[in-house]
Amino acid sequence: MNATLQIVADRAGVSKPTASHILSPTSRRAGLFNPQTRERVERVARELGYRPNTAARAITRKRFDTVSLVLGNSRAWSSLLSEKLLEAASQALAQHGLRLNVAYISDEKLTDPGFVPKVLSELCSDGLLINYNAGVPKRLEELVARNRIPSVWINSKHAANCVYPDEQAAACDATRRLLALGHRRIVFSLFVGFDHFSAVDRFAGYKQAMTEAGLEPRLIHYQDVAPRQVLPQLVPMLTAPDAPTAVIGYNPEVPRTYYHAAQQAGLRVPQDLSLIAFCEEPLHEIDITFATVLIPEQAMGIAAVEGLLKLIVDPTLKLKPLALPVGFVEGETMGGVKK
Amino acid sequence: MNATLQIVADRAGVSKPTASHILSPTSRRAGLFNPQTRERVERVARELGYRPNTAARAITRKRFDTVSLVLGNSRAWSSLLSEKLLEAASQALAQHGLRLNVAYISDEKLTDPGFVPKVLSELCSDGLLINYNAGVPKRLEELVARNRIPSVWINSKHAANCVYPDEQAAACDATRRLLALGHRRIVFSLFVGFDHFSAVDRFAGYKQAMTEAGLEPRLIHYQDVAPRQVLPQLVPMLTAPDAPTAVIGYNPEVPRTYYHAAQQAGLRVPQDLSLIAFCEEPLHEIDITFATVLIPEQAMGIAAVEGLLKLIVDPTLKLKPLALPVGFVEGETMGGVKK
DNA sequence: CTGAAAGCGCTAACAG
DNA sequence: CTGTTAGCGCTTTCAG
Numbered sequence: 001m002n003a004t005l006q007i008v009a010d011r012a013g014v015s016k017p018t019a020s021h022i023l024s025p026t027s028r029r030a031g032l033f034n035p036q037t038r039e040r041v042e043r044v045a046r047e048l049g050y051r052p053n054t055a056a057r058a059i060t061r062k063r064f065d066t067v068s069l070v071l072g073n074s075r076a077w078s079s080l081l082s083e084k085l086l087e088a089a090s091q092a093l094a095q096h097g098l099r100l101n102v103a104y105i106s107d108e109k110l111t112d113p114g115f116v117p118k119v120l121s122e123l124c125s126d127g128l129l130i131n132y133n134a135g136v137p138k139r140l141e142e143l144v145a146r147n148r149i150p151s152v153w154i155n156s157k158h159a160a161n162c163v164y165p166d167e168q169a170a171a172c173d174a175t176r177r178l179l180a181l182g183h184r185r186i187v188f189s190l191f192v193g194f195d196h197f198s199a200v201d202r203f204a205g206y207k208q209a210m211t212e213a214g215l216e217p218r219l220i221h222y223q224d225v226a227p228r229q230v231l232p233q234l235v236p237m238l239t240a241p242d243a244p245t246a247v248i249g250y251n252p253e254v255p256r257t258y259y260h261a262a263q264q265a266g267l268r269v270p271q272d273l274s275l276i277a278f279c280e281e282p283l284h285e286i287d288i289t290f291a292t293v294l295i296p297e298q299a300m301g302i303a304a305v306e307g308l309l310k311l312i313v314d315p316t317l318k319l320k321p322l323a324l325p326v327g328f329v330e331g332e333t334m335g336g337v338k339k
Numbered sequence: 340m341n342a343t344l345q346i347v348a349d350r351a352g353v354s355k356p357t358a359s360h361i362l363s364p365t366s367r368r369a370g371l372f373n374p375q376t377r378e379r380v381e382r383v384a385r386e387l388g389y390r391p392n393t394a395a396r397a398i399t400r401k402r403f404d405t406v407s408l409v410l411g412n413s414r415a416w417s418s419l420l421s422e423k424l425l426e427a428a429s430q431a432l433a434q435h436g437l438r439l440n441v442a443y444i445s446d447e448k449l450t451d452p453g454f455v456p457k458v459l460s461e462l463c464s465d466g467l468l469i470n471y472n473a474g475v476p477k478r479l480e481e482l483v484a485r486n487r488i489p490s491v492w493i494n495s496k497h498a499a500n501c502v503y504p505d506e507q508a509a510a511c512d513a514t515r516r517l518l519a520l521g522h523r524r525i526v527f528s529l530f531v532g533f534d535h536f537s538a539v540d541r542f543a544g545y546k547q548a549m550t551e552a553g554l555e556p557r558l559i560h561y562q563d564v565a566p567r568q569v570l571p572q573l574v575p576m577l578t579a580p581d582a583p584t585a586v587i588g589y590n591p592e593v594p595r596t597y598y599h600a601a602q603q604a605g606l607r608v609p610q611d612l613s614l615i616a617f618c619e620e621p622l623h624e625i626d627i628t629f630a631t632v633l634i635p636e637q638a639m640g641i642a643a644v645e646g647l648l649k650l651i652v653d654p655t656l657k658l659k660p661l662a663l664p665v666g667f668v669e670g671e672t673m674g675g676v677k678k
Numbered sequence: 679c680t681g682a683a684a685g686c687g688c689t690a691a692c693a694g
Numbered sequence: 695c696t697g698t699t700a701g702c703g704c705t706t707t708c709a710g
Binding site: 002049051052053054055056058059064066071073081083086087090091094097099100101102103104118121122123124146227228231253256257260286287 | 388458
């Protein structure tokens with residue numbers, strides 16, 4: 001059996017509350033008390049290997065000191081949990097003495113109107129970080145709203161209490177960089193659907209910059225086709241008279257595929273073709289590092305936690321949607337356009 | 340304020356214990372009680388949006404229904420947390436009504452002999468899944484042993500209570516497959532150190548199969564050199580008279596690099612060079628899928644949870660180290676050797 | 679089959 | 695500065 005506060009208090013010859021106050025760093029009375037008493041209690045606690053019971057603490061303090069990270073289990077999107085985000089969120093919470101627990105919700109079950117995921121049907125955390133990247137089920141939104149638990153949506157857009165990268169500004173900025181280098185035939189390309197807001201926003205940012213420059217936006221879109229199937233179609237396209245001189249790829253596999261296609265077409269990167277990627281870290285192949293728009297997974301985790309902590313203090317708050325600034329690295333795939 | 344069991348009981352005209360038994364699926368008396376009482380209680384609970392307080396439950400049941408996944412924060416290795424493993428562990432636990440919380444431990448702090456990570460200094464979970472892949476700090480082992488909390492080590496070898504892929508058997512099997520195809524000049528290659536047991540074991544398995552076949556093992560080892568730097572050295576090597584006809588790569592970047600090198604050397608894969616990768620899913624480049632030894636991250640998560648659940652029931656158990664069988668997919672990089 | 683009583687380990691409020 | 699008292703919400707004996 002584990003030493004309880006009672007035992008520590010008895011052995012140290014003080015009362016339970018005294019021991020509690022001395023051993024709880026969060027207590028308002030921390031720093032008070034006679035140094036001798038203090039030291040005695042601490043010594044006894046150490047000797048007995050006293051470990052505070054977080055459940056007992058939770059019940060009296062009326063908070064769990066825990067936040068749940070809510071995730072979907074759908075194969076297609078679950079991989080969108082970045083470990084950087086997980087770690088950043090976990091550590092940001094730890095700094096405030098909170099723990100992080102992860103709760104996967106089965107997408108199939110969620111369609112059943114009678115089903116309520118455990119993380120919502122039980123009282124077990126003070127707030128939710130919801131990482132449903134694409135296709136947030138309407139039902140989940142309802143459930144969360146009804147539950148009234150402080151929640152921050154990560155990487156998806158809502159009326160309030162959400163955090164996401166400023167995809168549009170990022171894409172606009174990337175496009176402008178290409179324009180500044182003299183590019184005119186700049187293309188935006190993706191091989192998946194426009195399911196996620198990031199696809200919509202990246203394209204919008206690109207369009208905005210193009211329009212500002214008086215140029216026609218151009219989209220090369222293959223819906224859910226494997227890069228390998230796309231490849232042979234890209235090669236002739238890249239050697240056509242009106243071939244793009246620069247490509248902004250929605251996700252890592254797009255610029256990778258264009259890079260391969262360029263090689264097959266006998267084009268040099270970046271001399272003949274510039275490429276820009278979106279990725280959480282500088283994207284690279286064995287022999288080249290891509291110009292990359294850096295999705296701030298870490299910053300997103302931290303910002304989400306900061307917002308959530310505010311909401312936990314005051315659940316009536318409505319946090320303004322937070323669009324995070326996005327980084328950029330030049331890499332080796334940005335070149336000036338030839339006359 | 341949230342509805343408590345008391346309130347539900349009052350409103351349903353029953354006592355607290357009755358309501359408790361009816362609403363706790365884990366209660367021994369579940370399934371008993373007058374159907375009318377039962378239904379009334381359940382209806383009231385639903386109407387009031389009753390949610391059991393897991394902390395209160397934890398305190399009386401003397402278990403937290405929570406398991407902590409312990410991770411290191413060192414940049415080099417933290418990425419070794421596979422999301423598959425996380426999800427598998429989380430869902431396996433959920434099936435038994437347990438939650439998963441993640442606890443990152445700062446490597447730097449861990450060297451301080453006075454420091455005890457919170458997950459160990461507080462009572463907050465029933466068991467630990469420890470995912471320190473490489474260089475498990477001795478101090479962590481001590482702390483865990485002293486703490487006496489049920490723990491399973493994931494992806495590292497210990498005297499007991501650990502789960503890891505059977506790397507040696509996997510590498511041996513992969514080598515035999517190449518031998519069966521007629522290969523003789525088979526090489527094992529890695530670009531990092533032998534820090535992790537998987538490097539040692541994969542090499543050992545390879546050596547075993549080679550020795551069995553009466554062949555000399557051959558290691559191509561670049562310690563902590565970027566693939567890009569290795570590339571130019573590989574090209575002449577692959578065209579030398581005694582060039583390998585097959586390469587087993589320690590981790591994904593190795594076969595990728597050899598594939599590039601082969602292309603630069605004008606060799607065809609798999610006709611001139613066969614490649615085998617180790618990866619948690621079939622490894623592929625844009626234009627090719629590699630023969631891959633599949634690290635069973637998911638199975639490992641599930642097995643770890645199964646073991647841990649046993650330890651939670653009986654903490655005195657010493658589970659035999661569990662080496663998990665490893666899968667294999669042929670891909671497009673396995674070819675017979677030419678005469 | 680149901681309820682009364684006790685208590686899990688801790689903290690907050692108040693009194694000394 | 696320290697101790698007394700009272701409970702948090704739930705489950706578990708144990709009587710009825």
